[in-house]
Amino acid sequence: MAKGDPGVTRGGRRAAPRSRKGATGDPELVQLLTPEGERIDSVTGPDGTEYRVDFTDEEYRGLYRDLVLVRKLDAEATALQRQGELGIWASLLGQEAAQVGSGRALRTQDMAFPTYREHGVLYCRGIDPIMPLGLFRGVDQGGWDPNEFKFNMYTIVIGAQTLHATGYAMGVAMDGKTGTDDGEAVIAYFGDGATSQGDVNESFVWAGVFNAPLVFFCQNNQYAISEPLERQTRIPLYQRAAGFGFPGVRVDGNDVLATYAVTRHALDNARHGQGPSLIEAYTYRMGAHTTSDDPTRYRIASEVEAWQAKDPIARMKAFLDKQQIAGADFFAEVDEQARRESVHLRERVLAMPNPEPTTLFDHVYPNGSPLLDEQREQFSKYLESFEGSAH
Amino acid sequence: MATETLTLGKALNVGLRKALENDPKVVIMGEDVGKLGGVFRITDGLQKDFGDQRVIDTPLAESGIIGTAIGLAIRGYRPVCEIQFDGFVYPAYDQIVSQVAKMHYRSRGKLRIPMVIRIPFGGGIGAVEHHSESPEAYFAHTAGLKVVSCANPQDAYVMIQQAVASDDPIVFLEPKRRYWEKGPVDVDAPLADAYPLHAARVARPGTDVTLLAYGPMVRTCLDAATAAAEDGRELEVIDLRTLSPLDLGVVYESVKRTGRAVVVHEAPGNLGMGAELAARITEECFYSLESPVLRVTGFDTPYPAARVEEEYLPDLDRVLDAVDRTFGW
Numbered sequence: 091m092a093k094g095d096p097g098v099t100r101g102g103r104r105a106a107p108r109s110r111k112g113a114t115g116d117p118e119l120v121q122l123l124t125p126e127g128e129r130i131d132s133v134t135g136p137d138g139t140e141y142r143v144d145f146t147d148e149e150y151r152g153l154y155r156d157l158v159l160v161r162k163l164d165a166e167a168t169a170l171q172r173q174g175e176l177g178i179w180a181s182l183l184g185q186e187a188a189q190v191g192s193g194r195a196l197r198t199q200d201m202a203f204p205t206y207r208e209h210g211v212l213y214c215r216g217i218d219p220i221m222p223l224g225l226f227r228g229v230d231q232g233g234w235d236p237n238e239f240k241f242n243m244y245t246i247v248i249g250a251q252t253l254h255a256t257g258y259a260m261g262v263a264m265d266g267k268t269g270t271d272d273g274e275a276v277i278a279y280f281g282d283g284a285t286s287q288g289d290v291n292e293s294f295v296w297a298g299v300f301n302a303p304l305v306f307f308c309q310n311n312q313y314a315i316s317e318p319l320e321r322q323t324r325i326p327l328y329q330r331a332a333g334f335g336f337p338g339v340r341v342d343g344n345d346v347l348a349t350y351a352v353t354r355h356a357l358d359n360a361r362h363g364q365g366p367s368l369i370e371a372y373t374y375r376m377g378a379h380t381t382s383d384d385p386t387r388y389r390i391a392s393e394v395e396a397w398q399a400k401d402p403i404a405r406m407k408a409f410l411d412k413q414q415i416a417g418a419d420f421f422a423e424v425d426e427q428a429r430r431e432s433v434h435l436r437e438r439v440l441a442m443p444n445p446e447p448t449t450l451f452d453h454v455y456p457n458g459s460p461l462l463d464e465q466r467e468q469f470s471k472y473l474e475s476f477e478g479s480a481h
Numbered sequence: 482m483a484t485e486t487l488t489l490g491k492a493l494n495v496g497l498r499k500a501l502e503n504d505p506k507v508v509i510m511g512e513d514v515g516k517l518g519g520v521f522r523i524t525d526g527l528q529k530d531f532g533d534q535r536v537i538d539t540p541l542a543e544s545g546i547i548g549t550a551i552g553l554a555i556r557g558y559r560p561v562c563e564i565q566f567d568g569f570v571y572p573a574y575d576q577i578v579s580q581v582a583k584m585h586y587r588s589r590g591k592l593r594i595p596m597v598i599r600i601p602f603g604g605g606i607g608a609v610e611h612h613s614e615s616p617e618a619y620f621a622h623t624a625g626l627k628v629v630s631c632a633n634p635q636d637a638y639v640m641i642q643q644a645v646a647s648d649d650p651i652v653f654l655e656p657k658r659r660y661w662e663k664g665p666v667d668v669d670a671p672l673a674d675a676y677p678l679h680a681a682r683v684a685r686p687g688t689d690v691t692l693l694a695y696g697p698m699v700r701t702c703l704d705a706a707t708a709a710a711e712d713g714r715e716l717e718v719i720d721l722r723t724l725s726p727l728d729l730g731v732v733y734e735s736v737k738r739t740g741r742a743v744v745v746h747e748a749p750g751n752l753g754m755g756a757e758l759a760a761r762i763t764e765e766c767f768y769s770l771e772s773p774v775l776r777v778t779g780f781d782t783p784y785p786a787a788r789v790e791e792e793y794l795p796d797l798d799r800v801l802d803a804v805d806r807t808f809g810w
Contacts, residue, residue, distance in 0.1 A: 203552075233589035236555055243587060247579050253545060254580070257552020264508075264534050265556070288572070292545035299540060453590040454624055456648035461726040 118326060119372060120352055121342040125400040127408025133348070135339050141351040147415045153346050154410055155424050156190040157403045160210040162428035163219050166435055167209075167226070171381040175439055176226045180207045184344075184376030187402030188309050190214055191349025192277065192371070195357055199240070201262075201276045203255035206244040207309075208279050215241050219431075220438050229442050249287030252278045252306065256293045259302035259366075268303045273361035277305045277353070283314025285330065286322045294334040294368075303360035305353065306331075306368040309343060311375035316388040328370035336366045343371030344402040374400070447473060483669045490660035492634035493523050495668060496641040497561065501531050504559060507645055510537040510546060511563030511599075520565055521601055521660055543573035547598065551580055554594045561645055567602040568611030568784075574619070581650045582625030595648045597641075602630075603697045603747045604794055605658035607787045614784050615748035620652040621725040621757075628725040629678060630654040632699035634664035636722065643678040654724075656697035681728040683735070687717030690741040690804050693732060693758055695721040698745045698795060705800040716804065724754055732758070733765045740771035741807040745795050750778035772810040775803045 120141055122130045132142035145153070164182050171179040182189060189210025196202060202211055206225075213219055217239050225232035225244060236242040245251035255278035267274040284290050285308060297304045310327055312319055323330075331338025341352040349371055356367045374397040378385050410416040451466040487495065500507050509524055515538035518525030528536035539546050543564060550560035564570045570577075577598065584594050604613030621628045627649045631637040637655070644651040676682065684699055685706050692702040699720045706716035717735050721727065736742045742762055744755035755776035762774050777795040785793050 230589065231583075231587040233587055233591060235588065235591035238591075242555065243584070243592070245580075247575065250548065250576065250580055253548025253576065254552040254555065256545075257549030257554075258556045259552070260549060261553045261556030261558055264558075288542075289544055289548055289576075292540070292542040292548070295540050295542065296545050296549055453586050453588075455627065456585055456590070456593050456595075459627075459726045460728075 118340050119342050120348050121345050122347040123345045123405055123409055125405050127405045127412055129409055137337055143347050143351045150415050154406045157186045157406060158424050159428050160213050161186050162432050163435055164209055166432035170439055177228045178380050178382055179226050180380045181377040182207050182209050184374050185309055185311055186210055187346035188343035188349055188371040188373045191346040192307050192353040195350050195353035199274045201240045201258055203242040203251040203278045204244055205279050206246050217241060219435055223439050227442055229445055249280055249284035249290040252280055252290050252293035255304060256296045256302055259304040260300050262303050268361055269363040275303050275357040275360040277307050279307050282310040282319055282322055285327055297366035298335045301365040304366040305356040305360055308370045309373055310370050311373050313375055315379040328368055331368035338368040340370040340372055343373030344400045346402060346406060484665045484667050486663050487634045487666045488661050488663050489634045489637045490521055490523055492638035492666050493641050494525055496638040500642050500645040501535055506557060507559045508535050509561045510539050512539060512541055512565050514563050519563060543569055544576050547573040547576040550596055551594060554596055559595045561597045564600045566612045567600055567614040567616055570600055578623050582623050586625055593648045594650050596650045597644045597653050599653045601657035602654045603656055603658060604790050617654055617724055618748060618753050626650055626652055628652045629723050630696035632696055632720050634666045638666045639675045640678055642672055654696055658697050679723040679728060681719055681721045681731040684720040685718040687715035689714045689739055690716050690807055691735040691739045692716050692718045692743050693721060694745045702745055705797045708797060729761055736762050736766045737769040740769050742774045743777060743803045745777045745800055747779045747794055749781045750776050751781045753778055772807040775807055777803045
């Protein structure tokens with residue numbers, strides 16, 4: 091499904107799902123695939139929207155492949171950090187379904203504004219997973235062209251990118267690119283901690299009053315480094331949308347199918363000119379905040395185990411297996427592909443050259459600066475003074 | 482050549498109008514910039530003529546103004562953001578310093594943020610607190626931003642257009658106490674032939690001391706030079722115009738001739754523009770200097786209450802006092 095557009099292509103044998111109306115254990119949570127791998131035909135959200143997906147078997151297998159691949163590549167990056175090859179890594183472990191589901195829900199013309207953890211979305215956009223590793227290795231600062239990939243640079247300052255997404259979405263509307271099936275939509279990623287930021291709340295205001303074609307996609311992974319959700323909010327995060335005047339919905343972020351359905355619906359509403367909405371993808375950060383963090387200091391093992399039982403990949407695998415959409419050969423083949431791609435990624439990370447020292451002066455300004463020209467020249471001469479010496 | 486007599490504020494208005502006419506991607510955004518025309522009327526009439534998609538009244542949130550302007554810039558627009566007063570720019574400081582200033586660098590040149598951030602700055606209008614500040618050093622200290630300030634109507638008219646046309650992110654500091662001062666403006670002169678944006682200029686030639694100023698203090702220095710001339714001293718006044726990057730060639734040439742330099746600005750002296758200028762002049766003109774580079778600045782206090790701002794602000798007498806002191810070495 092690497093190039094696919096799941097849910098659009100119809101046909102093929104489908105699983106035989108059972109039907110349900112908003113009857114999960116948590117009535118607020120949109121879910122189409124239970125942790126046990128039981129398929130739910132459709133779910134009615136809090137505002138009456140009916141969510142369903144209609145994938146071919148090939149598309150179901152494609153989603154599974156995405157989930158496994160992004161987890162494996164992420165694990166490889168964590169390993170590279172442990173071996174000193176990356177300065178730091180922000181793992182997506184546990185959030186694969188939230189990222190693959192929303193990432194695959196994007197249409198080609200849609201624009202994404204990530205935080206620094208959306209490696210899975212990046213992968214689903216068809217972008218080479220090596221791209222952000224330069225940032226974490228410290229050989230660059232994540233320097234890609236957002237417009238080339240329809241995927242903004244990673245943003246480290248918490249919540250800042252939601253305003254950029256809002257402005258971009260205002261531009262989409264000003265360009266007259268909404269109101270049709272091929273209209274453009276924008277998605278802004280952020281976390282539960284970011285919802286306390288002024289910038290995120292300002293984004294909510296702006297997107298609302300300008301009716302921006304924007305989906306706010308909050309991965310509520312329960313922790314902002316060490317601080318639990320209770321330190322950020324008194325109400326469920328998706329309910330905040332009501333105060334800003336647009337819809338909010340909570341989806342099971344460990345359910346790739348429900349995440350896809352909810353995100354696709356919100357994006358299509360946005361592209362048709364119906365304005366912004368907020369998705370709270372309810373998930374869990376299985377790993378540390380980053381490789382510099384120690385989550386055992388602030389959360390207990392039983393909590394992690396409880397979420398382990400809701401693993402996004404295990405439930406998809408159980409579903410594929412039960413419905414005989416995929417078997418052992420397929421699972422082995424996916425694992426082998428993941429292994430190959432991670433080895434390939436590792437080799438290329440190790441081959442990343444350090445930048446030449448004087449390149450640090452490059453690109454400060456589009457039109458340059460005499461001050462920098464002077465500093466570059468002085469520094470170059472300084473470096474040259476060591477040439478041929480044993481220093 | 483159509484030369485009109487305009488106030489500095491009106492010159493900015495006419496310049497912005499030209500910028501909107503010249504490029505459909507230019508958008509003006511800020512608080513009260515639409516129907517009201519801005520609290521200083523700098524955008525007066527522009528929304529009426531260009532519509533509310535080109536001249537956007539924004540929610541009251543400065544970080545939101547700059548942050549959404551970044552998104553518009555990524556989308557291909559050229560936002561001109563108005564921050565209503567100097568003291569209200571700080572909520573947007575993170576977006577300016579961490580985002581606007583760094584995006585071209587981080588993207589290795591692939592992403593440009595051609596944004597102008599207009600800020601009425603400085604005191605002298607009897608305002609309540611937070612309405613009279615001079616934050617230029619914060620921005621001039623930030624790599625990735627360029628900072629300019631106009632001092633007369635002609636420059637206001639030309640420089641705002643140059644800033645909008647530039648792909649560099651530019652903090653454009655407007656001397657609010659000079660908004661109502663009139664001067665000749667050649668409104669038909671082609672922009673391509675204009676004096677460069679990032680260049681200093683001798684505002685008044687002289688031989689004895691070099692006065693270095695920008696924005697509102699250029700007028701103060703010119704007045705000081707007029708007064709000094711009556712006493713037989715010829716002060717050269719340089720309008721720096723660009724604070725980042727500084728255009729130092731003109732400065733060095735002048736100081737090497739005069740041997741004396743006084744920097745004048747409203748902002749506090751500690752680590753201000755004067756400190757950088759003094760250091761650079763000392764490095765480059767050491768053997769020409771007859772005295773240390775002196776500074777006449779605001780004091781290192783918060784901007785004071787309006788009834789004592791005349792004491793806080795550098796004025797003609799304090800400038801001339803410093804000039805006298807340069808002859809005391």
